[in-house]
Amino acid sequence: MNADDILVTEKVSKRFDGRIALNEASLAVKRGSITGVIGPNGSGKSTLFNIIAGTLTPNSGRVYIEGQEVTGSSAADICRRGVGRTFQISRLFAEMTVMENLVAVAHGMDDRAAVKRARELLEFLEITAIADKWGSELSYGQRKLVEMARALMLKPSIMLLDEPFAGINPRLQNRIVEHLKALCARGLTVFFIDHEMRIVLQECDLVYVLAEGNVIASGAPESVRNDPKVLDAYF
Numbered sequence: 486m487n488a489d490d491i492l493v494t495e496k497v498s499k500r501f502d503g504r505i506a507l508n509e510a511s512l513a514v515k516r517g518s519i520t521g522v523i524g525p526n527g528s529g530k531s532t533l534f535n536i537i538a539g540t541l542t543p544n545s546g547r548v549y550i551e552g553q554e555v556t557g558s559s560a561a562d563i564c565r566r567g568v569g570r571t572f573q574i575s576r577l578f579a580e581m582t583v584m585e586n587l588v589a590v591a592h593g594m595d596d597r598a599a600v601k602r603a604r605e606l607l608e609f610l611e612i613t614a615i616a617d618k619w620g621s622e623l624s625y626g627q628r629k630l631v632e633m634a635r636a637l638m639l640k641p642s643i644m645l646l647d648e649p650f651a652g653i654n655p656r657l658q659n660r661i662v663e664h665l666k667a668l669c670a671r672g673l674t675v676f677f678i679d680h681e682m683r684i685v686l687q688e689c690d691l692v693y694v695l696a697e698g699n700v701i702a703s704g705a706p707e708s709v710r711n712d713p714k715v716l717d718a719y720f
């Protein structure tokens with residue numbers, strides 16, 4: 486295992502009712518990188534993230550964070566090890582304000598520190614103006630930003646983002662990319678799933694391609710884009 490790798494999966498497999506969702510998936514994410522996972526619908530991307538985040542247990546294989554094996558650890562334990570995540574579908578509390586949503590996840594922080602941290606993040610993401618809005622009042626794009634702020638509350642060292650760019654306009658996509666790059670410059674690692682090829686090809690240091698549960702390609706965006714196996718999987 487390379488000391489530069491913050492996250493490693495080794496031959497991770499998952500079956501649902503006997504059907505293979507993920508087949509011996511091995512991958513490594515370099516510290517400080519922006520790494521992407523692409524693949525057609527049902528190729529196992531979310532399953533992979535759920536296994537890394539501790540919400541699913543693999544049938545076989547191992548997961549390492551910062552060189553330590555964490556296979557089968559609980560989601561809370563994975564979170565304590567510095568893994569933050571956002572979901573494809575927003576999980577914000579509708580009946581809480583944005584500020585309350587952020588403070589609510591700050592386990593182990595006293596209230597004043599949590600509010601301070603939340604303010605800093607809202608400022609960083611340029612959404613201070615919506616601090617007092619209800620979760621239910623937010624636009625789809627605002628939700629994406631608040632989800633991101635929420636995942637950052639506990640100062641993760643790696644963020645797993647499930648389709649952070651889906652369904653939002655290119656301007657907001659670019660804004661999010663700039664925020665993620667700024668976070669990477671401060672040492673955060675970004676690992677994300679998306680279908681948004683423009684961003685994956687422009688911004689990722691490395692891309693993994695899943696198809697029917699298998700890692701069929703990995704490498705720099707350019708090489709992956711021209712890989713015949715990848716073209717076959719998509720078309």
Ligand SMILES: Nc1ncnc2c1ncn2[C@@H]1O[C@H](COP(=O)(O)OP(=O)(O)OP(=O)(O)O)[C@@H](O)[C@H]1O
Pocket residue numbers: 501502505506524525526527528529530531532533
């Ligand atoms: N909890 C579950 N129970 C049964 N089957 C599941 C479950 N979760 C995922 N699957 C199946 O596992 C396979 C991989 O699904 P997964 O959601 O990981 O794919 P995905 O690449 O994230 O897809 P999408 O791009 O549509 O989100 C699919 O065939 C899916 O139906």
